[in-house]
């Protein structure tokens with residue numbers, strides 16, 4: 411069983427988001443970067459599957475050298491080896507193309523991504539990658555197992571759950587509930603230092619989109635307080651003033 | 656031509672589908688072209704006709720027994736084939752779970768640039784610029800798509816459903832599918848019935864650790880029920896299994912954008928706010944006047960939820976009875 415896990419390097423969830431250069435760039439000053447939380451779930455689940463039935467887990471990232479601490483962390487959690495495709499991850503299409511090109515050179519049975527990256531919120535890499543490889547994709551899986559070359563998964567659908575069967579290879583994206591993320595232990599951290607991290611340069615690449623700039627949401631106008639002992643007024647305000655009920 | 660995916664569930668078009676068709680019709684107007692709605696799966700002809708009301712010049716139905724269930728690969732292929740045969744410039748899809756799972760595949764098939772979480776009409780004054788939410792609602796990004804065909808996955812609850820009647824002529828298309836396109840097989844589908852799915856809800860009543868325990872959710876559910884709202888919760892609440900994971904909103908849960916979000920006993924941590932701050936009107940109920948949620952709220956009540964909720968519930972029942 412050969413599993414590939416796609417890891418994106420994202421700002422910590424507590425980050426106060428600001429922009430620089432006339433709102434064209436995310437301000438990374440003082441920002442802590444982490445493995446995208448959903449990718450951590452994907453990685454942990456991949457390890458659980460290979461521990462049960464043998465196999466290897468490769469972590470892959472499309473990013474510049476500043477992503478390496480997150481990649482090393484993936485190795486410390488338990489990935490056998492890692493690949494970094496040395497390029498700025500400009501959009502999901504580009505990222506998927508790069509990963510697809512690499513995946514075509516190795517025969518992976520299962521490729522896992524996160525449901526979405528918590529910075530860009532694309533949720534697109536899973537399907538793009540699968541289509542580029544000509545294999546099925548199962549988005550937002552809350553459970554996944556492999557038995558005799560067949561994947562049994564559960565995924566969130568609008569307003570419910572679906573159980574789904576599919577032959578390998580596939581690409582699936584991890585949703586919370588899949589498992590509990592593992593924390594690297596001392597032995598893992600030591601081992602990660604010597605595990606292989608291969609850096610690949612990008613061949614040709616097409617650009618499909620450009621992010622022109624960012625904006626922060628307008629600040630709220632201030633809260634209107636209602637005394638607790640007249641809490642019933644809330645309903646009147648929501649009905650007659652805010653007109654939302 | 657603007658192509659819009661007309662998603663249906665159990666033989667009915669969803670509210671988000673009507674939003675998407677209205678949006679696509681607006682894009683068609685903006686770019687001087689027509690709008691083709693594509694329905695895949697099992698739906699009555701009488702329902703198909705309805706899409707004309709929201710601005711579809713043509714409605715293409717792709718039907719077969721095999722398409723009764725949603726299979727991402729097959730649906731994406733059918734949609735891409737209809738898009739190609741109609742010379743699509745833009746493909747509009749609602750950013751629901753199933754919508755998103757085909758948007759990416761359609762984009763890869765068409766070699767199209769794709770943006771998900773779109774919250775604006777395209778600005779075509781120079782290039783093709785759309786706005787999307789990033790950082791789970793903490794910010795917006797303006798993205799320019801540079802490919803000849805573009806795929807836009809639009810955020811539900813963002814665009815109005817607008818009636819703009821067009822011919823709405825219905826035709827069928829075989830989707831160009833073969834048996835090999837049905838590689839994955841759904842074996843069991845369970846949908847919560849009679850409850851409003853959180854992602855589509857216009858009103859959401861949400862509660863946090865301040866509720867003390869799962870046994871106290873009766874009031875929350877009752878209020879949601881009276882208002883016709885969906886229920887949500889903070890992350891620790893679902894982590895402790897007080898509530899199902901599917902209710903967890905925030906940066907690592909579901910991002911929602913209802914008209915009204917009522918947060919009861921939720922502190923308002925940055926990760927929670929990220930997923931809900933785009934809501935149009937926010938109400939915070941918290942016994943701690945310093946709770947960060949009050950900074951993000953439009954209305955606030957500083958008080959004990961256990962005293963405050965019965966009053967609100969009673970007033971909500973009165974309002975309901977009067978209407």
Ligand SMILES: Cc1cc2nc3c(=O)[nH]c(=O)nc-3n(C[C@H](O)[C@H](O)[C@H](O)COP(=O)(O)OP(=O)(O)OC[C@H]3O[C@@H](n4cnc5c(N)ncnc54)[C@H](O)[C@@H]3O)c2cc1C
Nearest residue numbers: 863864865889890905906907908920921922926927942960
């Ligand atoms: C990586 C990461 C990701 C995260 N993602 C999310 C996410 O997606 N969503 C999310 O919600 N959180 C997320 N969190 C957790 C987040 O940081 C907070 O811990 C969490 O939102 C707090 O939940 P809470 O407000 O229910 O509980 P608490 O912080 O315990 O707050 C309870 C509140 O209830 C009030 N209260 C208590 N009793 C009463 C009463 N009787 N009446 C009225 N008010 C009362 C208290 O004053 C307090 O403000 C994440 C954290 C991390 C580290």
Ligand SMILES: Nc1ncnc2c1ncn2[C@@H]1O[C@H](COP(=O)(O)O)[C@@H](O)[C@H]1O
Nearest residue numbers: 416472499523524526527532533534535
């Ligand atoms: N730069 C990247 N390198 C590797 N994997 C990525 C990268 N960006 C996104 N991914 C993967 O794709 C998933 C969805 O990302 P996105 O489509 O950007 O929301 C993430 O959870 C990752 O698993």
